[in-house]
Amino acid sequence: MAKINTMMDMGRRSMMNSQTALQTVGHNIANKTTEGFSRQRVEIVTAPSVSEGRLQMGNGARAAQVTRVNNPYLDKQLQIESGTLGYHTSQSDSLAKVENIFNEQTNKGLNQYMIDFYNAFRELSNNPESSTTRSIVVEASQALAKDFQRVDTQLSHVQKDIDLQVKQTVQEINTMTTEVAKLNEKIAGIEIQGIPANDERDRRDLLIKKLQEKIDIHTADGDNGMVSLSTAGNALLVSGLDSMALSSQVDPRTQRTEVYFENGHSVPFNITDRIRGGNLGGILEVRDKIVPDMQDKVNALAQTFANEVNAAHVRGFDRSGKMGTVFFVIGSGEGGAAANIELNQEIASDVTKIAAASRPGAPGDNGVANVISSLQFKENIDGSTMDDYYNAQVGRIGILAARSNRSRETQEHVVQQVNTLRESVSGVSLDEEATRMIEYQKAFEASARLIRTADEMFETVLNLKRM
Numbered sequence: 074m075a076k077i078n079t080m081m082d083m084g085r086r087s088m089m090n091s092q093t094a095l096q097t098v099g100h101n102i103a104n105k106t107t108e109g110f111s112r113q114r115v116e117i118v119t120a121p122s123v124s125e126g127r128l129q130m131g132n133g134a135r136a137a138q139v140t141r142v143n144n145p146y147l148d149k150q151l152q153i154e155s156g157t158l159g160y161h162t163s164q165s166d167s168l169a170k171v172e173n174i175f176n177e178q179t180n181k182g183l184n185q186y187m188i189d190f191y192n193a194f195r196e197l198s199n200n201p202e203s204s205t206t207r208s209i210v211v212e213a214s215q216a217l218a219k220d221f222q223r224v225d226t227q228l229s230h231v232q233k234d235i236d237l238q239v240k241q242t243v244q245e246i247n248t249m250t251t252e253v254a255k256l257n258e259k260i261a262g263i264e265i266q267g268i269p270a271n272d273e274r275d276r277r278d279l280l281i282k283k284l285q286e287k288i289d290i291h292t293a294d295g296d297n298g299m300v301s302l303s304t305a306g307n308a309l310l311v312s313g314l315d316s317m318a319l320s321s322q323v324d325p326r327t328q329r330t331e332v333y334f335e336n337g338h339s340v341p342f343n344i345t346d347r348i349r350g351g352n353l354g355g356i357l358e359v360r361d362k363i364v365p366d367m368q369d370k371v372n373a374l375a376q377t378f379a380n381e382v383n384a385a386h387v388r389g390f391d392r393s394g395k396m397g398t399v400f401f402v403i404g405s406g407e408g409g410a411a412a413n414i415e416l417n418q419e420i421a422s423d424v425t426k427i428a429a430a431s432r433p434g435a436p437g438d439n440g441v442a443n444v445i446s447s448l449q450f451k452e453n454i455d456g457s458t459m460d461d462y463y464n465a466q467v468g469r470i471g472i473l474a475a476r477s478n479r480s481r482e483t484q485e486h487v488v489q490q491v492n493t494l495r496e497s498v499s500g501v502s503l504d505e506e507a508t509r510m511i512e513y514q515k516a517f518e519a520s521a522r523l524i525r526t527a528d529e530m531f532e533t534v535l536n537l538k539r540m
Contacts, residue, residue, distance in 0.1 A: 077534070080527040083133035087520035090117055093136045094513040101501045109279030111141040111499040112506075113271055137252055141271040147495045148278050152292075154488045156285035156350050161481040162405045164355030167235060168474040171364060174227045174483035175467040183224055183371075184463055186217040187378075191449040197429055198442035202392065206455070207424035207512055214416045218401065221375045225411040226367050235360040236330035240351055243332060246287050247312075247318045249280050253302065259295040261314075270298065289350030305347035308334040319344075329360065363473065370466045372409030379414055389428030389441030397428025397441070399451040 094115045104110040116139070120132040177184055193213040197206045255278040263270040277300070284290050284302065293301045294312060302311040310317055315393035320333045320341060331339035332348060345361075348354050386400040400420065404413035420426045431440025453461045 083526035091517035159286035194446040198439035305344035375410035
């Protein structure tokens with residue numbers, strides 16, 4: 074009788090094992106498309122055997138635990154490569170906006186407006202007394218000044234757009250670090266009982282990967298399955314069950330949105346310059362290095378252009394025989410020369426004040442007009458003509474944008490390869506799960522048959538007693 078009971082008990086445990094395995098298969102299938110999910114499997118081990126005289130009898134099997142199938146190295150590599158991709162992606166997108174400001178192929182750009190300005194003075198040199206030609210010079214000059222202002226304004230808009238991205242990204246980072254700290258608590262509470270926290274670990278790994286895409290993160294494993302996250306050197310975002318926040322504040326000196334670390338115990342300190350990776354690292358480099366450099370170059374071009382034209386114009390004489398005045402005025406508003414350059418209002422309101430002649434009382438003299446038009450070919454800025462200088466800066470932005478795009482495409486392939494490797498280890502295969510489903514179903518049916526057989530044996534024994 075005892076052995077029959079043992080058979081029934083083994084059949085019952087075997088059915089429970091099959092049920093657990095089938096439930097796990099169902100869980101895998103349901104999460105086939107869940108991002109970051111690692112397939113799970115039931116570890117079925119032999120139950121402790123029992124001694125019966127000189128025999129060591131098997132006692133069936135038991136489900137030891139449900140584990141996830143993953144490769145920690147691949148998960149870590151995917152997090153790192155995702156951070157690099159985030160950096161190149163955000164930088165590429167921001168550089169595309171900068172490049173579009175100087176797009177001379179689809180829009181009339183600064184270079185063409187400068188050429189129109191020189192051509193207007195060439196026309197003036199052919200007919201110095203014509204009011205119509207002088208009006209064309211005024212229109213070309215005003216258009217050029219406005220385009221200098223356009224370039225400066227659009228570069229500033231790129232920076233402001235990045236400021237908004239910084240603020241939004243910081244909020245997203247805080248949301249994710251808070252969830253990581255909560256998952257640390259859940260994982261510690263589960264695993265202290267000796268049970269793997271599979272789904273919680275998958276979710277935490279996914280959050281860390283997404284954090285790496287936003288900002289460069291250093292991960293350190295702690296006790297009871299918890300992790301610590303830090304960024305920008307020593308800014309500890311997650312420590313055990315606690316999470317510390319980042320904040321975005323406008324620097325009154327630069328008017329730029331900066332990233333600050335708040336640990337709750339001291340004054341927040343600026344970590345913007347220490348951020349090197351992820352989306353934040355990419356856009357901050359564009360905002361704080363590339364765009365200011367371009368603004369400086371455009372300001373230098375506007376200042377040199379105004380100085381050269383003014384130096385020639387003040388030596389000439391207008392149609393009334395009076396000495397020429399400054400042609401371009403650099404205002405004292407916010408920003409540099411490009412933001413504040415404009416045509417002298419006296420000339421804009423009276424075209425006769427354009428000084429085309431090189432001497433007074435010479436109505437057909439075009440000396441100064443020729444000098445100004447020839448500035449197009451004068452090497453007066455960094456050993457280059459103003460046209461060549463501007464084209465070199467546009468070409469440099471184009472090279473940076475193209476290089477960033479190539480890096481982005483290359484990194485996308487790297488991430489795809491690493492993710493493919495991870496999926497080959499941790500991903501769910503519907504064919505494999507279907508095979509396992511049939512296997513466990515058959516095992517369940519066989520276990521039920523074992524119980525039925527034991528029950529029939531028990532009935533036979535009872536019938537023997539009745540006889």
